[in-house]
Amino acid sequence: xxxxxxxxxxxxxxxxxxxxxxxxxxxxxxxxxxxxxxxxxxxxxxxxxxxxxxxxxxxxxxxxxxxxxxxxxxxxxxxxxxxxxxxxxxxxxxxxxxxxxxxxxxxxxxxxxxxxxxxxxxxxxxxxxxxxxxxxxxxxxxxxxxxxxxxxxxxxxxxxxxxxxxxxxxxxxxxxxxxxxxxxxx
Amino acid sequence: xxxxxxxxxxxxxxxxxxxxxxxxxxxxxxxxxxxxxxxxxxxxxxxxxxxxxxxxxxxxxxxxxxxxxxxxxxxxxxxxxxxxxxxxxxxxxxxxxxxxxxxxxxxxxxxxxxxxxxxxxxxxxxxxxxxxxxxxxxxxxxxxxxxxxxxxxxxxxxxxxxxxxxxxxxxxxxxxxxxxxxxxxxxxxxxxxxxxxxxxxxxxxxxxxxxxxxxxxxxxxxxxxxxxxxxxxxxxxxxxxxxxxxxxxxxxxxxxxxxxx
Numbered sequence: 001x002x003x004x005x006x007x008x009x010x011x012x013x014x015x016x017x018x019x020x021x022x023x024x025x026x027x028x029x030x031x032x033x034x035x036x037x038x039x040x041x042x043x044x045x046x047x048x049x050x051x052x053x054x055x056x057x058x059x060x061x062x063x064x065x066x067x068x069x070x071x072x073x074x075x076x077x078x079x080x081x082x083x084x085x086x087x088x089x090x091x092x093x094x095x096x097x098x099x100x101x102x103x104x105x106x107x108x109x110x111x112x113x114x115x116x117x118x119x120x121x122x123x124x125x126x127x128x129x130x131x132x133x134x135x136x137x138x139x140x141x142x143x144x145x146x147x148x149x150x151x152x153x154x155x156x157x158x159x160x161x162x163x164x165x166x167x168x169x170x171x172x173x174x175x176x177x178x179x180x181x182x183x184x185x186x
Numbered sequence: 187x188x189x190x191x192x193x194x195x196x197x198x199x200x201x202x203x204x205x206x207x208x209x210x211x212x213x214x215x216x217x218x219x220x221x222x223x224x225x226x227x228x229x230x231x232x233x234x235x236x237x238x239x240x241x242x243x244x245x246x247x248x249x250x251x252x253x254x255x256x257x258x259x260x261x262x263x264x265x266x267x268x269x270x271x272x273x274x275x276x277x278x279x280x281x282x283x284x285x286x287x288x289x290x291x292x293x294x295x296x297x298x299x300x301x302x303x304x305x306x307x308x309x310x311x312x313x314x315x316x317x318x319x320x321x322x323x324x325x326x327x328x329x330x331x332x333x334x335x336x337x338x339x340x341x342x343x344x345x346x347x348x349x350x351x352x353x354x355x356x357x358x359x360x361x362x363x364x365x366x367x368x369x370x371x372x373x374x375x376x377x378x379x380x381x382x383x384x385x386x387x388x389x390x391x392x393x394x395x396x397x398x399x400x401x402x403x404x405x406x407x408x409x410x411x412x413x414x415x416x417x418x419x420x421x422x423x424x425x426x427x428x429x430x431x432x433x434x435x436x437x438x439x440x441x442x443x444x445x446x447x
Contacts, residue, residue, distance in 0.1 A: 025203045025380075031216040032311030036224050040316065043228040043289060048281040051235030055256055056280075058242020058249075065247055 153182050194395040202387055203308055203380065223306045227293040234288070263287050267433050272440030279439060286316065287432040294379055294424035297386070298417050305379040305424070310372065313431075317371035320435045325364075328442030340445035371434055378427050382420045389413040 157178045161171070205219040238256035241249070249257050263284045268276040293306035307313050328337035341363050342356040389409045396406040 025199050026310060028310035028314045029204075029220075031207075031214055031218070032220050032224070032309055033315055034214055035217070035221040036306075036312040037315045039224040039228040040285075040289060040312070040319075043232055044282060044285045046232050047235050047285050051232060051239045052260075052281040052284065054239025054243050055235060055253075055260060058239070058247070058253070059257055059260065061242070061245075062247045062249075 150182075153178070194391065196388070196391055199384070202383065203304075205304075219304065220306055220309050220311070223293065223296055223302065223304065224312065227289055227296070227306060230292050231285070231288045259288060260284055263432060267429075267436050271433060271436040272443070275443065276436060276440050279436070283432050283436055286435055287428050290316070290375065290431050291424060291428035294427055295421065297379065297383060297420050297424060303386075305383055307375050307427070308380040308383045310376050313372040313375040316431070317368040317375075320371065320438060321368040324435075324438040324442040327439055328445075331443045332445065337442065337445075367438060371431065375427050375431050378423060382416075382423050385416050386413065386420060389416060 157174075160174060160178075207216040207218050208222070210216050234252055234256050238249075238253040241251075241253040242257075246253065260280070264277070264280055267287075268280060268283060272279065290307065293312060295305075296302045297305035297308075325337075328341070331337070332340060342359050343352060344355065344359065347355050389412045392409040393406060393413055396402055396409065
């Protein structure tokens with residue numbers, strides 16, 4: 001029997017069974033309505049009172065966790081950016097500082113070199129001046145000694161001339177001898 | 187009639203949808219296969235929620251398995267049904283609408299579960315009870331939100347209707363809201379599931395009758411393929427009808443609470 005035949009048969013037979021409401025497949029069976037109502041009501045109460053709040057709590061906890069994680073990530077990123085800016089600034093400061101230190105060192109070295117040069121030149125000048133003074137003093141002393149020797153020899157010669165009245169040849173011989181002595185003495 | 191066609195016996199509809207009592211026979215609390223499936227559906231739905239709630243309570247913030255299914259269902263009801271039709275004011279109705287969605291779906295999907303193969307909602311009982319419950323709730327919420335006069339005024343006298351048509355429109359709106367709504371909700375679910383069940387039975391009976399050694403067996407793949415396709419189709423229908431019943435509930439309750447929407 002096909003489905004259509006079955007439907008037609010059902011339609012034809014329905015009036016015959018009109019008094020038997022239970023046999024009509026379209027009308028609700030009261031036992032099923034009662035159990036359906038009980039089942040649905042108990043299920044709804046259990047879900048609304050126990051199961052749904054627990055699931056909802058989990059969903060909310062996850063939402064909170066995601067929200068707080070996003071906030072924390074945002075905060076961490078801000079902190080990282082701040083630290084990065086600090087490092088960049090410190091790096092720039094360090095570069096400037098090192099350039100300044102190098103410049104200062106260069107200036108100090110220049111100054112030191114200039115100072116040392118001046119000092120060396122002053123020392124050289126002083127040594128030279130002292131040496132010249134020493135030489136002058138030595139010359140002066142030698143001249144003094146020479147002058148005293150010449151005077152002594154002149155006196156000695158004069159004494160010899162005065163003690164002996166000599167002729168011309170003798171005087172010349174005396175003078176020649178004196179000069180030789182003076183030369184050998186010198 | 188050939189022996190094969192002679193074996194093709196399509197049972198009467200009563201045989202397909204009316205089940206004999208198992209216990210408490212001939213009492214208002216008679217238990218049959220439909221009632222057992224109502225219990226099983228309630229136990230399965232509560233079991234799913236209980237398992238998901240336990241997983242969530244144990245601090246499992248990354249859902250897996252059942253927790254994913256349940257939370258996905260809740261998200262769907264919340265975001266695609268409640269927020270779309272009722273707005274944020276409808277969120278307190280989430281447990282009720284989630285219960286309807288899951289219970290209707292599970293009792294529908296019994297249609298394609300092997301050895302069960304019967305949708306509870308192919309019987310009028312559960313759709314009728316739920317639609318009457320929704321009827322009571324949306325009327326109660328309408329009266330509560332707008333007052334008795336205000337509710338009936340907003341229901342019967344929609345704005346922008348010419349005065350001459352108001353009596354007719356009011357009559358139509360009254361019949362539509364008070365009588366047709368619960369009836370249409372119940373019949374839509376019931377008729378869809380009954381029709382699906384009859385279709386599956388038809389092709390199953392046909393396939394069984396052709397499962398012979400006769401020459402007619404060569405056309406067996408046709409009804410059998412149809413049976414497989416219809417089984418997949420019925421899964422979609424089970425989901426779709428659960429969605430429709432739930433969204434209509436949300437629309438009716440939301441409309442009664444906020445008629446301006």
